[in-house]
Amino acid sequence: MFIDNLTTESLGNIYIGLLGLAILIYAILDGYDLGIGVLLPVKDEGHNDKMIASIGPYWDANETWLVLAVGILLIAFPSAHSALLQSLYLPATVMLLGLILRGVSFDFRAKVIEHQKQQWDFTFKLGSLITALAQGYMLGIYVTGLRSDMWAQGFAALSAVGVTAAYVFIGACWLIAKTTGDLRAKAIVWAKYGVLALALGIAAVSITNLMLHEDVRQLWLSAPTGLVLIAIPILSFTLLGIGYLVLQRLPSIESAGDKLPFFIAALVFTLCFCAFALSYYPYVIPGHMTINETLSNGESLKFLLIGAIFVVPCILLYTVMVYRIFSGKLETLRYH
């Protein structure tokens, strides 16, 4: 089979590609879950059930993309996995605790008596917020090349807010697509704030990123990669502008355009991701470890790839199938 003839270099590229794909899909899919969690009102005004129902059939599979991403990092780039997670030990632990709270609250709230439900809504919100902030913080530290000085901490704090804003934005967009009436109107307002916060976040992160890394700055100033890299933020801001206009013009009742904001948000996520990927390739940890330095044994990776070639398309296929089954506006979701 052609897999046997793959060079180490192409194996590395395939696995970094898979890793990137898993992270991107995770950020978009669990991003909207987490964003909705962050948005959940502490004091229920009758919308909480619907907000949580809008992510009911998906959150579990969405979180699995994180397991896949961490899994690929562990399997294909083991030394990067341990370097990364050992220096991010405490934030990673905090994120996991957040994910635990978020995941279980979802199921507990549906089963307990009424007055406890509010407590689980609170832990759901708290868990989502902790997870989003911790992921943003870790992204920040990662981007600085695992530095821990004050500058890096400041950047990571900025990144934590930025990522949370991004999740809130895509979460609000998901709600616009899935809900009607009051809640939809609220979601439109949330999404507008989200666009503004995200635009600020992208600007701040891009500028700081250029200030932090000499080689990234070189890359941005060099042709032709530089042109692409400069085009990306311009394109993102244009998209966010269009997104804001779309949100302004959405009619007060549900319409065919309700899905548009979500696709715009997903596109902005993809663009930002591409900017990161292009800036740091071929590094797995910026400034420290390249793909080749940390790639694990080729034969084992080939063995896994044989399965991945068949299974990954199937996963994408049945993921799309589930999204189609539950597409359209929300009905009240119940366990039957």
Added chain:
Amino acid sequence: MDVFLLSRLQFALNISFHILFPTITMALGWFLFYFKLRSNLSAHPVWMRIYRFWVKVFALSFALGVVSGVTMSFQFGTNWPGFMERVGNIAGPLLGYEVLTAFFLEATFLGIMLFGMHRVPNWLHTLSTLIVALGTTASAFWILALNSWMQTPQGHEVIDGVAYAVSWKAIIFNPSFPYRFFHMMLASGLTASFLIAGLSAYRILLGDNKRAPTLAFKTATYTAALLIPLQIFVGDLHGLNTLEHQPQKVAAMEGIWETTEGAPLLLFAIPDEEERTNKFEIAIPNGASFILTHDINGKLQGLNDFEGEHPPVAPVFFSFRIMVGMGMLMLLVSWLGSTYWLRKKQLPTWLSKFFVGMTFSGWVATLAGWYVTEIGRQPYLVSGVLKTSEAVTQIPADNVLISFVLYSAIYVFLLLAYLRTLMVMCRKASDVEEYSRPEFTQFKLQQAEG
């Protein structure tokens, strides 16, 4: 405390908490498939009612399993970097296949199973239930293949301390894998059976006299009664397999210090590792030799042959007795229950109460069993290839102490919330009215129950 001890404690805590939930869902998935099939085959809604109650328990248990499982995938890197450095070429692909072939399948089709009943045709809903059950089983397949390889490694070669795969077939189907896989699947079957029986009995004792809890109770009692002799048989084979490949583990299980012909079966003792002897022995002469070699004068290797290379004796010795004791109790209760069910319409109250007491007996037995096999593998992480102490992280012990305290707090909280929620669900279900529509008469009900 040093980082090694803390990392071990934390990993033990995480995996002990985690395994509670897959142990339930692996078999409960198949129970749900059975309930759904019975519901499709009969016009009576009683099976659907059973399905609906247990699908909620499944969803809750599954969520707890997922969140605690995600933690594990991080800990390999955070606390045990040496594991991936030394045996990652073997462990990596097996874990990868688990994620690809099992996790996505379970998580995605669970969505349809829980929320899709009115959105998809009935056959697709039934198929989703089957796929979720298959997914949980596939997950068990891969992770037990890896665990078994760590117990009885083969199919690899070690170059400069790093293991490389030679034959994947040999790696996956290593000597202890088939035994461990069936032993664990049966353990899951028993855990789910006693959970269903226990909570159904609890509902009946609360005054729930609908057909659903009684029917579920009966189904679970019969299942347990069928599975427990099988489990004892498979457990015995597993023990013989361990004797062949990991004799030091068996020596610890049986508390045998000196190599003996005609070793006694210790019903009770307190192993003393410093004196290298047992105290307060209650023994059946020649018993251990008879069970393990099927010859009353068979020779069993003692721990003193493996000094410095054998596991801590007392935890393995006691865990093994707890597991076997629980198994015997399961045999007694399930057979007694089945006898009553065959002759009468109801169980006597004292027996129902006994079943309530046995609700989580599967957890006790499963945890004890895992302690036997995992502690029994020490001081090695991968038998003969990698010692546990060689794999541990270099991060500051304080960090691990913080995370350990946080995990402990959240797991205690979640376990209490889980138990409390199960009780609330039972109470809620008990308050629901029985079907009163005339078409579901007693006759129809009997037909539905087959």
